[in-house]
Amino acid sequence: MKFIIIFQLxxxxxxxxNFNNSMLLDKIKSDKSWKDLKVVNENxxxxxxxxxxxxxxxxxxxxxxxxxxxxxxxxxxxxxxxKNVLKSSGSLKTKIISKNNQYLDGYQFIKSELPFISSRxxxxxxxxxxxxxxxxxxxxxxxxxxxxxxxxxxxxxxxxYLDFGAGIWLFKKIEKNKYLISYRxxxxxxxxxxxxxxxxxxxxxxFNIFNDVIEEASKSK
Numbered sequence: 001m002k003f004i005i006i007f008q009l010x011x012x013x014x015x016x017x018n019f020n021n022s023m024l025l026d027k028i029k030s031d032k033s034w035k036d037l038k039v040v041n042e043n044x045x046x047x048x049x050x051x052x053x054x055x056x057x058x059x060x061x062x063x064x065x066x067x068x069x070x071x072x073x074x075x076x077x078x079x080x081x082x083k084n085v086l087k088s089s090g091s092l093k094t095k096i097i098s099k100n101n102q103y104l105d106g107y108q109f110i111k112s113e114l115p116f117i118s119s120r121x122x123x124x125x126x127x128x129x130x131x132x133x134x135x136x137x138x139x140x141x142x143x144x145x146x147x148x149x150x151x152x153x154x155x156x157x158x159x160x161y162l163d164f165g166a167g168i169w170l171f172k173k174i175e176k177n178k179y180l181i182s183y184r185x186x187x188x189x190x191x192x193x194x195x196x197x198x199x200x201x202x203x204x205x206x207f208n209i210f211n212d213v214i215e216e217a218s219k220s221k
Contacts, residue, residue: 021142021166024051024142024166024186025140025142025166025168027049027051027058027186028049028051028058028060028166028167028168028184028185028186029137029140029168029170029184033049033050034047034048034049034060035047035048035049037059037203038203040061040207043063043064043065044061044062044063045061045062045063046059046060046061046203046206046207047059047060047061047062048060051186054186055195056186056187056188056195056198056199056202057199058184058185058186059184059185059186059199059202059203059206060182060183060184060185060206061182061183061206061207061210062180062181062182062183063180063181063182063210063214064174064178064179064180064181065178065179065181065214065217065218066177066178066179067179067181067214067217067218067220068179068217068220069138069171069179069181071217071220072138072169072171072181072213072214072217073128073138073139073169075213075216075217076126076128076138076139076169076213077104077126077128077139079094079096079104079106079126080094080095080096082094082108085212085213085216086208086209086212086213087212088208088209088211088212089110089205089208089209089212090110090111090113091110091111091113092108092109092110092111093108093109093111094106094107094108095107095108097123101129102127102128102129102131102132103125103126103127103128103129103132104125104126104128105123105124105125105144106123106124106125106126107121107122107123107124108121108122108124109121109159118158118159118160119158119159119160120159120160120161120162120189121159121160121161121162122143122144122161122162122163123143123144123145123146124141124142124143124144125141125142125144126139126140126141127139127140127141136170136171136172137168137169137170138169138170138171139168139169140166140167140168140169141166141167141168142165142166142167143162143163143164143165143166144163145163146161146163160189162187162188162189164187164188165185165186165187165188166185166186167183167184167185167186167187168183168184168185169181169182169183170182170183170184181214183206183209183210183213185202185206187202189201189202
């Protein structure tokens with residue numbers, strides 16, 4: 001049940017609420033109302049945040065590292081290398097649909113390795129230009145709805161299409177060569193899973209993705 005929640009996500013028309021992607025990104029970026037969920041170790045903390053009008057909480061993971069945040073950003077932007085970096089995410093296919101110096105549009109397909117659990121697919125837009133980001137933001141992303149789907153993708157008629165979610169990678173300098181890196185997101189993995197299972201899946205996914213990215217960034221030291 002490894003549903004990747006990487007840098008994907010919020011639909012232009014957001015379902016049961018009147019939120020748009022900018023509003024959701026603002027909610028999860030804000031430091032207000034986050035509550036500690038689990039202290040993983042001395043340097044790593046997982047938090048959750050309830051958002052009015054949503055059944056599921058947003059989730060965040062943060063860690064103090066001594067790696068240049070730009071190394072982390074380079075890994076996040078290099079989506080074609082995710083299959084080598086995100087070792088904990090199971091069978092993953094990633095394609096670039098379009099890219100410029102402001103943002104990229106991508107596609108991902110995550111094959112389910114469990115019986116009775118459907119595979120997942122989604123299109124996403126990731127912004128990485130400083131023209132669109134605050135000084136402490138590395139990247140942010142949101143899902144695109146299915147009307148943006150193009151030809152040449154994985155033949156996945158039985159896959160659940162994800163079109164609701166957003167995420168952001170942030171950093172804060174603590175002292176020389178030491179930074180607080182965090183990854184925050186809201187993601188609905190779709191299908192008919194109970195909320196408590198979705199919460200566990202999201203917690204496991206964000207932890208694995210964060211670990212894989214930071215581990216890869218650490219290799220550059």
